[in-house]
Amino acid sequence: MPNEDRDFIQSIERGFAVLLAFDERHPTPSLAELATKTDLSRPAVRRILLTLQKLGYVAANGSRWSLTPRVLSIGQHYSASHALVETAMPRLVQLSERTHESASLGVLDGADVVYAARVPVRRIMSINVSVGTRVPAYATSMGRALLAWAPAETVERVIAESRFEKLATATVTSADALRAELDRVREQGYALTSAELEEGLISLAAPVRDATGAVVGVLACSTSSGRHTPEEFRAAAAGHVVDSADALSADLGSPTR
Structure with a gap:
């Protein structure tokens, strides 16, 4: 302790x-x-x-x-001292323009994902998201994209610290179910969640790697079920999210995907 x-x-x-x-x-x-x-x-x-x-x-x-x-100055010091945030902003703007949806940069902190940067669009969702917002990793596409390539000890720590509350209709509520989802994310190269963090919220996320190849963040794009079904959003946005994450990884010196 x-x-x-x-x-x-x-x-x-x-x-x-x-x-x-x-x-x-x-x-x-x-x-x-x-x-x-x-x-x-x-x-x-x-x-x-x-x-x-x-x-x-x-x-x-x-x-x-x-x-x-x-x-607020505490958060400003973080942004100023982390090249990831500054480098990500043009990619987030580009992703939002291509998908016409909100785009975010997330990083892992404990068992949560913290929004480190965001380019919003004017949509009405019940979740209030801004830079510094924390969401549980187990119930989000960002969390899964971060955990899918994380060291085993990191995954087990997050699982141990997660409460696995049922937040919406499709929320994953067990460690085994989360591990199965992480396998799926590794296979397809990105994470897609729908009605897990909140009803009507659909989100896609892909990993961002640094010069060593380690996953240091994720780029994510979100929409509502009133605009797309999950499969429609996958078809429309998955390629853009993965391409933007890969481009940001290259900006950070990551080897070719």
């Missing part, structure tokens, strides 16, 4: 726990709500909030707290 490591700083862990407790369901929580959500004492949460306030990352409004725009 991390807190048993002599180099582990628990106060930093608690600070991040408080920051991460702000979400779309709790955009302006009270101190008591933050204490409940983080399992920390109210005095501890109060000290953390006051420290974050002095650093400019949170602001108080009566008994409520909110994040400040300074939090």
Whole structure:
């Protein structure tokens, strides 16, 4: 466990726990709500909030707290220090133009996929996606494209950390079913999911490799069942998604696919 490591700083862990407790369901929580959500004492949460306030990352409004725009700078530092994001943007724009659908870059973080870059289109879907959004790897095309070529230990770690909740009609809900899907992804070279993360959402994703050949991200394209059936979307978009991912891989110095 991390807190048993002599180099582990628990106060930093608690600070991040408080920051991460702000979400779309709790955009302006009270101190008591933050204490409940983080399992920390109210005095501890109060000290953390006051420290974050002095650093400019949170602001108080009566008994409520909110994040400040300074939090966005953390994500900006990530983008600035990772060539993957900057290099991916022209490919995402190109993919979105070719498919007339949203295009995204995803990276693996724990058992989740994090949206690292995105070119949206104006469609109405219930899922609210922006850069920094986290989605479970097991229920997404991006997660499967990342895991299909990942080391076995990474796959087993993600499986162990996944709750396999049934999020929609077709959600994969077991480790064995996920492993079977990963086999399918390796065979066809891309991942396709429909009605797994949410009803009506269809998504395609293909792996992006770096100069060593390792998968470091995925390019994905998504649509709704109101616009396409899964097979229609496969026929219309799979080639574009794979070609864009391969082109980005080449940009990063990857050997020929």
